[in-house]
Amino acid sequence: EAGVTQSPRYAVLQEGQAVSFWCDPISGHDTLYWYQQPRDQGPQLLVYFRDEAVIDNSQLPSDRFSAVRPKGTNSTLKIQSAKQGDTATYLCASSFYSGGGAEQFFGPGTRLTVL
Template sequence: EAEVAQSPRYKITEKSQAVAFWCDPISGHATLYWYRQILGQGPELLVQFQDESVVDDSQLPKDRFSAERLKGVDSTLKIQPAELGDSAMYLCASSLEAGGQAEQFFGPGTRLTVL
């Protein structure tokens, strides 16, 4: 069964350091999402890609966060510099299309701890 892959699964870093997360969506899925899930809360969309283009990054803290999907397949989310408040689970999801009915498939997530 096809799955969304994410790495690393866990990351511990010190504040002011740079971190990067990688996501490989299900093959053929044009839409890719990065979510942040703070402990005790639901996922919050950070950025949405349609193929290689960003279609929504309104909630992405652009002073420190960046995301790319250069070839419209896998994607990288970067934080530089990391802050204590960035500790959270970072989830990647993909869907066949961007329509409202399209099911999103989630990866296992990367749990980030900033010390």
């Protein structure tokens, strides 16, 4: 069974540029998460979906970040106008919701550097 896949693996931008990250969750997993992991810190949740619905996007900087999961499978996270403070690794995870919670499985991440 394939794990969570993400692309690209690396991205380097100038401030003000836009970038998109793509995630393919584990087949059959209905819940998909996007996390931001700054260097030397733990991951911090940005947004998560169950099927195509956004469940929580309270930590997503809505003025510049957006995330979609239109068919309840793959997902795209976009940064409209990147800032140096966005430099971090962006992680995607998926799980199968079973009421009380479920084990999350992570992709390899996209390491973003904003110059």
